[in-house]
Amino acid sequence: MKIREFFYILLKRYFPHLKTKSKSKFFKKILINKILLIFSYYLKISKEEILISDIFLNSKEQEELEKILYDVLIKKYPIEYLLKKVRFGNLELNINENCLVPRLETEEFLFYSFEYLKNKYDLNDFSFIFLELGVGSGNIILNFLEFFKFNKKNIFIGSDISFKAIYLALSNFYLNFIDKSVSKLIYLINSDKFLFINTYNLSKFLITKNLNLIIFSNPPYLDKKEIKNLYDPFVSLYSKDKISFYVYILKFVFELIDSIVYLRNDIKLEKLPIIEVFLEIDRIGFKKLLNKKRNKILSKLTILKKQKISKNIYYFYIKYKEFFININFYVV
Numbered sequence: 001m002k003i004r005e006f007f008y009i010l011l012k013r014y015f016p017h018l019k020t021k022s023k024s025k026f027f028k029k030i031l032i033n034k035i036l037l038i039f040s041y042y043l044k045i046s047k048e049e050i051l052i053s054d055i056f057l058n059s060k061e062q063e064e065l066e067k068i069l070y071d072v073l074i075k076k077y078p079i080e081y082l083l084k085k086v087r088f089g090n091l092e093l094n095i096n097e098n099c100l101v102p103r104l105e106t107e108e109f110l111f112y113s114f115e116y117l118k119n120k121y122d123l124n125d126f127s128f129i130f131l132e133l134g135v136g137s138g139n140i141i142l143n144f145l146e147f148f149k150f151n152k153k154n155i156f157i158g159s160d161i162s163f164k165a166i167y168l169a170l171s172n173f174y175l176n177f178i179d180k181s182v183s184k185l186i187y188l189i190n191s192d193k194f195l196f197i198n199t200y201n202l203s204k205f206l207i208t209k210n211l212n213l214i215i216f217s218n219p220p221y222l223d224k225k226e227i228k229n230l231y232d233p234f235v236s237l238y239s240k241d242k243i244s245f246y247v248y249i250l251k252f253v254f255e256l257i258d259s260i261v262y263l264r265n266d267i268k269l270e271k272l273p274i275i276e277v278f279l280e281i282d283r284i285g286f287k288k289l290l291n292k293k294r295n296k297i298l299s300k301l302t303i304l305k306k307q308k309i310s311k312n313i314y315y316f317y318i319k320y321k322e323f324f325i326n327i328n329f330y331v332v
């Protein structure tokens with residue numbers, strides 16, 4: 001059977017109502033594009049070639065193609081795992097089933113964080129340590145590195161509990177950064193959370209090197225029911241109570257501030273490090289995190305300002321002891 005014939009047969013078989021639905025134009029476009037992508041992946045030719053070609057598919061090829069289409073379109077297996085490549089931010093990345101498929105909302109948050117930092121600070125002067133909990137494929141930390149690598153005082157540190165994810169992030173670093181001088185700026189660590197960091201040493205380092213701190217995390221935040229139909233690694237999605245990673249990050253920041261406050265008595269500080277935190281979270285987790293009865297850590301801080309920036313982004317200006325922290329939440 002010719003490829004075009006097969007294409008329309010599949011469309012009819014799996015989406016018989018496509019024509020009759022009034023709102024289906026957009027959906028149809030996406031669907032056709034997805035099918036073309038799958039064909040192109042399977043046959044190793046471009047989408048354009050498929051549309052004009054007279055390729056003949058034998059029955060084995062038809063069977064295999066239909067199986068892939070069924071998995072992706074009906075069972076919602078991520079097409080990104082098939083193609084093994086994504087474009088995220090300004091980088092091309094390899095991905096596989098060992099990492100979360102980078103999501104569009106995370107990319108939106110990434111671009112927001114760049115704009116936010118660009119508008120707020122003189123980035124030639126504002127140098128920082130960037131910390132990420134759960135780097136996955138490296139989609140966030142590597143884009144931060146790309147965006148801020150012009151300032152060689154910046155340092156980028158990312159952790160992931162999955163060795164396979166760290167390995168992938170590292171390979172994506174080598175894929176994207178030919179200038180190996182930047183390898184001195186980045187550390188990808190296979191570790192649980194930030195347990196490899198001693199907060200006292202970090203605070204001393206921030207102070208003596210006159211650095212600021214940026215923490216970014218899109219940690220696991222789904223419960224077992226919510227991840228039932230997802231194909232990403234369990235460890236990248238599951239959180240027992242939805243908020244433990246956020247509470248951990250807040251405690252980490254507070255511990256760091258405690259050390260800075262302690263050190264301040266010894267060293268005369270000209271200026272305190274600035275702390276910027278970016279967290280992706282879902283609506284249920286967000287509510288739970290801000291619930292004073294459920295989350296005792298809130299009693300330690302004062303929310304000085306809360307602002308809804310856009311449909312998904314909330315900005316908080318927080319005081320802990322005599323220290324101020326900025327937190328931006330992307331609420332999915």
Ligand SMILES: C[S@@+](CC[C@H](N)C(=O)[O-])C[C@H]1O[C@@H](n2cnc3c(N)ncnc32)[C@H](O)[C@@H]1O
Nearest residue numbers: 100102134135136160161162192193218219236
């Ligand atoms: C939701 S994924 C985010 C991946 C990537 N940063 C993104 O936004 O697309 C969460 C990541 O956290 C990692 N992770 C889970 N538990 C962790 C832990 N205790 N310590 C460090 N990383 C963890 C997972 O392996 C996964 O790569």
